[in-house]
Amino acid sequence: HFGGFGNAPKFPVPHNLMFLGRYYFRYNREQALSMLEKTLTSMRMGGIYDHVGFGFHRYSTDKEWILPHFEKMLYDQALLLIAYTEGYQLTAKELFKQTAEEIVEFLKRDMLSPEGAFYSAWDADSEGEEGKFYTWTVEELKEILTEEEFELTKKIFNIKGDGNFLEEATRRKTGRNILYIGKTYEELAKDLGISISELKSFIEKVRLKLFNAREKRVKPLRDEKVLTDWNGLVICGLAYSGRVLGKKEWISIAQKCADFILNKLKDKNGILLHRYMEGEAKHYGFLEDYAYLIWGLIELYKANLNGVYLQKAIELQEQQLEFFWDKENGGFFQTPSFFTEVPIRKKEVHDGAIPSGNAVSAYNLIRLGRMIGNGEFEQYGYKTLQVFSWEISNFPSAHTFSLIALDLVLNGSKELVIVPVGENWLEPKEYLDRLYIPDLMILKKDSVTERFSKFINQMKVENNKDTYYLCSNYVCEEPITDINVLNEKLKGKKRKN
Known part of the structure; x- marks a missing residue:
């Protein structure tokens, strides 16, 4: 009824939505497309989305996408940018295109560093209270809006006199309101007896007033680490969406970010590092640092056809195979072979809030192999999927990105x-x-x-x-x-x- 998967807490899991789009494309199953549409719409109109400043919160504490946990993570914005762009490609729904554009506006305004890379996250708390920056009392809204604006805003965003926001741990009302719509623009306009254009115009007018007022509040803390893996995802999202939607500026931002990571997050021997903060790059890269950055560079190459980025993707792919590949059993370890701080080298294949490093690596290897006619790369990709075939076939819902890679194997490209x-x-x-x-x-x-x-x-x-x-x-x-x-x-x- 509300889209998504499972009950509370409910995470966006964008790669599930990417899989649904491909499943519909491959097998023409309308149910997959309707699941995709329903989830994208419900999240965008719910409280998990920041209707004032844009961007998505980390997860919903209820199954209806209303009450969020207020952290904002870079990886969510990056992957949801792809999911909403793909949703727009498949359905032509303007809401999905609008959401992609708003995500990028949030990224540029609140996550982009002066050097051109992206910070990691915004905390949930401010002034010692979770969600205080994002929620409103009736009195606060009345101070900002005219009486007429407040009455209509109350109906649009489900504002309650005693608040609609429940504290996550106790589930008690706090007297504050989270803004959420909970229905489509078409349904809401019909309920209010106004046109969709009038509704959207009013929402934007109110949004700007609330945004300007909110900017004067004490903000949550921003985690200003620059992480290679999450920046790889945002390079991927900006390059993909910029290419599809004809936004050359987004591709330029992705390129500048890639240049920063490639120049600043390597050691003297050219080995990838994990994080950059306050002018210092530290810690050798993990599997996801390579996997996500290679994915981002492939998408950046597809966007600008600048061979430098394809070359960098190939070089990093060779480095990843050298340092992470299990030469005995196949698949990729989480840590490089020269990394001695952890005595046991683990492998992970199941997806979580973001796709697994092994799944993305298989996807990269198959794509790169076919792009340049490198059969060895492609065989490494096949082997990765074979190694984890039992887990993938028995628990497919936990391995949807592996299934995206498998689709390339089964159906070609x-x-x-x-x-x-x-x-x-x-x-x-x-x-x-x-x-x-x-x-x-x-x-x-x-x-x-x-x-x-x-x-x-x-x-x-x-x-x-x-x-x-x-x-x-x-x-x-x-x-x-x-x-x-x-x-x-x-x-x-x-x-x-």
């Missing part, structure tokens, strides 16, 4: 290589970027891709026109110079009208 003459290829790429085709990898022939890929090396320009090579399972079709022919061959799930 498409690689589109652009051999450019001038800049005319940009327009068809931007068109393809908007489509939901999760198994499509786009590359451009240049000095980097030629160096890493023998099969790209052999591709030539035809008839002095931008030329496209569509490949699958290491077999390429005849070169294409007509974009209409290419579009016909790449029929994806376009946005619904």
